[in-house]
Amino acid sequence: MHLFYQPDIVSNEAIQRLTEEDSRHALKTLRLNVGDSIAVTDGRGNRYLAAIHSADARRCAFRITDTQTTPPRSFxxxxxxxxxxxxxxxxxxxxxxxxxxxxxxxxxxxxxxxxxxxxxxxxxxxxxxxxxxxxxxxxxxxxxxxxxxxxxxxxxxxxxxxxxxxxxxxxxxxxxxxxxxxxxxxxxxxxxxxxxxxxxxxxxxxxxxxxxxxxxxxxxxxxxxxxxxxxxxxxx
CATH class of the missing domain: 3.40.1280.10 (SPOUT methyltransferase, trefoil knot domain)
Incomplete structure (x- = not known):
């Protein structure tokens, strides 16, 4: 599954948007489309399983389906x-x-x-x-x-x-x-x-x-x- 980075995710909102750079990469390079599954991280240990909601090459929207949190390492x-x-x-x-x-x-x-x-x-x-x-x-x-x-x-x-x-x-x-x-x-x-x-x-x-x-x-x-x-x- 493709992993994207969005540091500004609002956890209580189901619909979020990728950055412009990741939106272009998802739709133009990877040729993903509405309904395709992706994973998104905020870079702070949270990973969101999601599906593409709207295929906008500037602000691709996705719907969060599940949230996983990775604990920090012991060192x-x-x-x-x-x-x-x-x-x-x-x-x-x-x-x-x-x-x-x-x-x-x-x-x-x-x-x-x-x-x-x-x-x-x-x-x-x-x-x-x-x-x-x-x-x-x-x-x-x-x-x-x-x-x-x-x-x-x-x-x-x-x-x-x-x-x-x-x-x-x-x-x-x-x-x-x-x-x-x-x-x-x-x-x-x-x-x-x-x-x-x-x-x-x-x-x-x-x-x-x-x-x-x-x-x-x-x-x-x-x-x-x-x-x-x-x-x-x-x-x-």
Missing amino acids: SIRICIAPTKNIDRIEWFIEKAVEIGIERISFFFGQHSERRLLKLERLEKIAVAAMKQSLQSYLPTLDEALPFGEFIKTVTEEQRFIAHLPTNEPPQHLLKRATLSGQYAVLIGPEGDFSEKEIQQAMAAGFRMVTLGPNRLRTETAGLMACHTLNVLNAE
Whole structure:
């Protein structure tokens, strides 16, 4: 069944409408018509089983037939990542991280960041598309980018990690250091890595250093590796 996204569903109204973009996709691309079954999520854990009520390519109406609520996961993953110089790489990370499972993606500008501007509108569209493609009912939160010093004050998750591969003896792997069913935040540095000052700031803020393996990883690869590792740790 096709899954669509409508964040403004009014739960006590039987007839709702898809967004203009999803209306075009449903009727022009998928060639759905009146009476066809669809599923719609509000991105907050609710999924609505529905049937198309009127085939308007601008505001396709649907009638809700059933409502299902997916409870939040027993753990949450927040990847805190510096935007890459090539924006395609961070877009790839968002798409794959959402497909795997993630609750929040936060951006920061570090001392060695090459990109200093980030527009969330396109990134949010990529996250929505990945949520629908992977048939999930929760849309992750995407945070505006902040300078590292300001950003570090916003992290309150109980299990805080900074992914770093020092030249001396490496720290424990994230898989061994994280514990089950946690609220996780993992810091992933820019292409030029964290500065020494930023590492000290993170450690003072309660972050523990971890490694993601012996290889030097690109920023977006490291972010996805951290996301995947925490999902595997909590796999049932």
